[in-house]
Amino acid sequence: MTPAVDLDTIFAALADPTRRAILSMLLEDDMAVTDVAEPFEMSLAAISKHLTILANAGLISQDKRGRVKWCKLEPDALREASIWMQSFGQFEAVNLDAFERFLQSELDIAPTQD
Structure with a gap:
């Protein structure tokens, strides 16, 4: 996590159900922005705003491959939040498989099909 990104x-990024759904989708594999947007009943511009918030939080990264913008989950970004939650002694480390479930x-959400 970059120093500029805080808990x-x-x-705040995790507080929105659409963004949590996007993270769940990205647990399976990298996805093109258009594929991320497909299951949602909102504009591509609205999905792009959600993706920007997730990227600013360090939860995903985006890169352009040809003319297509791809999104990738950055699971280590949850480490800082997990450490913070562990400090209360009530929570275990974030297990990404359990997090996906x-x-x-x-x-x-049904598991994504490849």
Whole structure:
């Protein structure tokens, strides 16, 4: 996590259900922005705003491959939040497989098919 990214930024990014759903989708593999947008009933511009918030929080990275912009999950970005939660002694380290199952159950999202 870059020094400019703090816990408030990470938790604010995670507070939105659309952004959590996007993270869940990216657990499987990198995705083109248009593929990320497909299951949502909102404009590509609105999805792009969500992706920008996730990128600013360090939760995803984006790069351009040819004419297509791709999104990639940055799972280490959750490490700082996990460490903070552990300091309360009530939480275990974030297990990304368990996190994915949690997101899928909370958002009622079917696992992505390749």
